[in-house]
Amino acid sequence: MNSQTPVISCRNVWKLFGADPERYLARMQGEKSYDEIRADGYIAGVKNVSIEVGRGEMLVIMGLSGSGKSTLVRCFSRLHDITGGSIEVEGQDIMSLTENELIELRRNKMGMVFQSFGLLPHRTVLDNVAFPLEMRGQDRHERRARALEVIRLVGLEGREEYFPRELSGGQQQRVGIARSLAIEPDIWFLDEPFSALDPLIRREMQDEFLRLQEMLGKTIVFITHDFDEALRLADRIAIMKNGAVEQCDTPDKIVMNPATDYVAKFTEEIDKARVVHAGALAHPLNGHVPDGQPVAARTTIHDLARRLVSDSGDELPVTDDTGAVVGVLNRQAALDVLMGDG
């Protein structure tokens, strides 16, 4: 899914909070641990993170509260100035931007959705959605038309004149989403957008979100503390702890090969069969194509359960979206995953 040049690329990014972080970082000998830094009176919000986000990719950053995930995403949009390292957005070092250039970047390229919605309480739904357009000086008529369009997109027709407090939480977040989409951003940041919602609504919004993403195909950085949500949505997941990225990989790989004990704690309770795809478990073609009805690489092992149990062959062919055979699935290995021994 990754295209050639990453949309966001960050290298050795540091974000420290404290009295004089730049100086502290410059003087730091080697890399200190989170606790050592804390003992020195600084908090490591982001600690030596290097990560890339490809075009059209959805990167989910997962971590518990205080892990630095929100800080990291704010570094991407320079809501926080980083202490060290570099961040490039579409090849441009954002730390070198002037205030006006930064404003232009945000006005045209970036959209963000917030956990508590961040709606302006004194503006109607329509005015909230049109707000970024208004800020960049689009004329009244145009921005109204565009705002109505996005409002329809998120399914809020008929509520244009409502004020945020008159809406439910789910509806408010739809406004937040519509607002972030109004300027047709290339990069879309979502900071725990569904955490404040109750579970049923959350599920519904996730589906809605997937539908939108299907349509729009944006480059997305999505923050969550909910591992299930991350598995459900992500192309790749970056798991953070104490400001550092513990592991960054596809869901299948994280589930199957947790890099650290910390990551393993998350994956332990997960029903892996629902996560792991046939494609991820498949070996490359080794010259011969096994017989049998091929399975799509995109199906999860869980969905293949009946087939795995009833089939008799040891190996199954795996096909990609175009129908070409791309690999071989070992039935026993798949069954192990299904039984939870993988």
Added chain:
Amino acid sequence: MASVTDHTSLRDDRRSSGRMSALRLIFGAALLLLVLKAVGMLPEWLNRPPDWLIPPYAQWLDAFFNFIKGDMETGRPGLIYLTRWFSEGPLEFMLNTTANLLEGKRRWPNIGPISWSAIAAVATVIGYYLGGWRMAALAGGTFFWTALVGQWKLAMQTLSVISVAAPLAFVFGLTLGIVAWKYNWFDRAMRPILAVLQTLPFFTYLLPAVIFFKVGPTAGAVATIIYAMPPMILMTTLGLQKVSPEVVEAGKMAGCTRWQMLRHVYLPAARTEILVGVNQVIMLCLAMVVLTAFIGMPGLGAKLLAMMNSFKLGRSFEIGVTIVLLAVTLDRLSKAWVVKQPEHFEKGTPWWKRHFYTVLGCGAFVVFLGLAYLSNRVPNYTLIEGANQGNILQYLFSVLGDVHRTQDLSQGKEIDTAIKHFLDLDGIQATTEWLRWFLNVQVLIPFRNALLWVPTPAFILVIAGFAYWLAGRREAIIAAIFFSIVASTGWWDRSVITLYTVISAVVLAMLIGIPLAIWTARGAAPPLSLQGSAKDFAIGLVGLAFKRIPVLFGALLVSSLYHFFTAVEESAAFLSPTSPSLYIFGATFLVLWLAVRDWPRDKVVLTIVDTAQTFPSFIYLIPAIMLFGVNDVAVVFSILIFTLVPLTRYTVEGLRHVPPEMTEAADMSGATQVQKLTSVQLPLALPTMAVGFNQAIMFAFFMVIIAAFIGTQDLGQELQRTLAGTDLGKNFVLGICVSLMALTFDITINKWARNRKAALGLE
């Protein structure tokens, strides 16, 4: 873990033992000084700071003020050129404009005065928009009353200044608030100045205003603006700081420039706090505008002063009622505006429906302007027999334009007589006579003499010791420095008298206010039976008295009115069975009682204390003098009324907000009502009560200055005296003395409340 806890507790122990020994040292030194003085061995220089130690602050300040002021006669440049330009240019222009519109002063734009009925109609519409029928009735009724009682012009003189001062205070306050929020150093520099400004007696605002801004409405407006600004600044900063970070980030991500951030994100998101600031600006403006009568601001305040100086209690009372009504109206309207949220209209709503209230308001305005125009063509009907008497409709129509002197419904003389009559009632006279004797001779004078006897250093030590004990070392040092400055101004004795009055009033207010509040907070009255403990019975009795006292007074007032109007011969004693007044009294009592019986207690009590507080402060001075004579009892009494409000309100608040699980736990532990109160509710309510106590002290410091009007020997009297001259330096020194003492309390009590809250885990 265990070892850590041990360590901290050990440290705490050590700290508290260090604290104990420091306290012992401080109080010991104070005691030593007292003993020395008692045996006559205290050298004079330790009793009061010797004259040579007292720097001539007043002269320094005078020189300083003179320097920055400049001199218009000799042409030396200085601030006065700027201030005079401001007051004679833009400020006077604005004042003239509103004065023309509202009271018809002959100035540009020369279209006023707008007839009262048009203004009242618009006020009614605004009231309806903001708060439904009740608010409409309040707003319309206030203006209706003001006009019909014949005070329209006075009220408009006052309002024309407020309508300039309040927006200016708002704009300046908002701007400074924004700057303080944006620049931390400015905020830090501003805080102490604001603290001083908020505790500075208003007399200190008045004199510089006159000197720099010319006598008359301009000076009054400036003093009002400065006085009303601090809360606006604080609320703005607070509101902006409270804007949720996500809203801010949303704004940034939308690509707002700095100005767009402020204009479209921060300010609208801080709307509630800013509007609370607006409400406070309006209220403070109204309070101050009345007080600026002292420097020649025309309007209700000036009339009130003139009426009091010619001993017209009835008219004074009526003006007081007008001021209360105006205050309540402006307060409620602006508060309704704070909570008023925009409503959405469905798509396709016609224009006039979207702007229904604007249309209605404009319509009412135009209609009543027209009616007023017609009304001025008809004769001035009155309701008085003989004097061009008309029926009620003719009368009402003929006053729509202008209420002429002969047409107003002022009952000044009648109320006058009723008030005097009421104060003359034997029972009241006997009570006050006794109170006067008891409080004055047994309590106040000995207390004052004792305080004055205390050597200055001992006094400072005791104050600092208390601050140490309550709050901490920092507060103790502040207290010591502040009081030392007071001592070094040479106004020590007067400062002590001021303090003595404040303390006496607050203590008395506590004796009344706290039981009142406890009773109020307890919802249902405890059963008045002898089965409970004696304490329960006493509390019940107090409660019973409180609920009946207002009713009792109302009834007394009505019956004494009757007494007057029917001109019953003097000999008909009030209590004799043949006295009709007695029956009138009984009937009124019953009616009033039935009327308020179903009101929740807090409503009764808070309504009464609030109304009492909204009356212009100096209106109490005359009844206080008539009841108690020119002496400290009258002074304390008039302060007491003001201090009662915050004490009662915050105690009720504190008791109400005790977490229910704690009272339930007490109930389940089998605590009696009294045990529950003393060992659960009061301790938990104490931090909140302290805030009320602190406010009470601040109010007392404010009122004690006004009480100079009765006759005191404190700082207020000297301050009032400086108003007559150009003694800016002295005026300022006196003001600072008051301010420093007030601040000492403010800082100490607030710190204590914060500590307590933290210790109780209440926040």
Added chain:
Amino acid sequence: MKLKSVLLAGAITLASGTMTLAEDSSDPIVIPIHNWSSQIVMSHVVGQIFESMGNNVEFVTTDSQAVYESVRLGDVTLELEVWEGAFGASFRTALEKGGLHDAGDHDAVTREDWWYPMWTKDACPGLPDWEALNECAHLFATAETGDKGRYLDGPVDWLKHGKERVEALDMNFTVINAGSAAALWAEIGAAEKDKRPVVVFNWTPNFAEAVWPGEFVEFPEWVDGCDKDPSVGPNPNALYDCGNPAKGYLKKAAWDGMQDKWPNAYEVLTKISFTNPQIAEMAKFVDTDEMEPEDAAARWLEENEDVWQGWVTGGS
């Protein structure tokens, strides 16, 4: 309507009488108003006279002591009631600084001193003699003063030297300072019902005379220097051992610039002179008849045309 024609007539006579002089400026003449009725009405009377001459007039409410500073600076144009006792000091201070000047005396005389309402005399028949008063001191005693009598003096800033007099004449009284005029009236008002004897500071002309008939206490007669030279007066070792002057002046003061800016109005101002009964009448309209000051002034002008017409026309 009637008033207008009167004023019109005044304006016409004026026009013929003073045409020779320079024109008055069209800027408003600023007349200060204080917080007692006679001064307010008198200010309106004079203001309406000026208006009838075609001048613009504006009234500002000011403090009665601070006003001299304002006159001096020209913020306020004139002052109509300069009481010798009450404002003499402020007036003289301003005079020394320059900027204002004495614009002549009224006929009226002022007096300020210890005073009692008539019912007090029933209890202490020796009055108004001060020694008799001293004999009755116990009648005026209250809880706080013990067996000494209580005398309620004016506010401290009026500088009435009540304490000094009590000491100088060795009187059996305690002096308490009221904080305001209103406090004085409240005290008298409170005593009225029981006809309790009181002795307070009071002055004439004053509305209180109409409400509570009373008399001044007769102290040793004022001799010049009584406040400066201890040897003057009965007690050779003390100041303030005599009563206040029984006939104090009542002056007008004007801003120095007035003469050039409004020559005609200034001319009239110097001629204006009210008598005690006239002032009392003005006060009565407001205090007893409950009229508004403007109406009271109009009425007074209407009823006393002969008095004021003379000032306006009689110039040359």
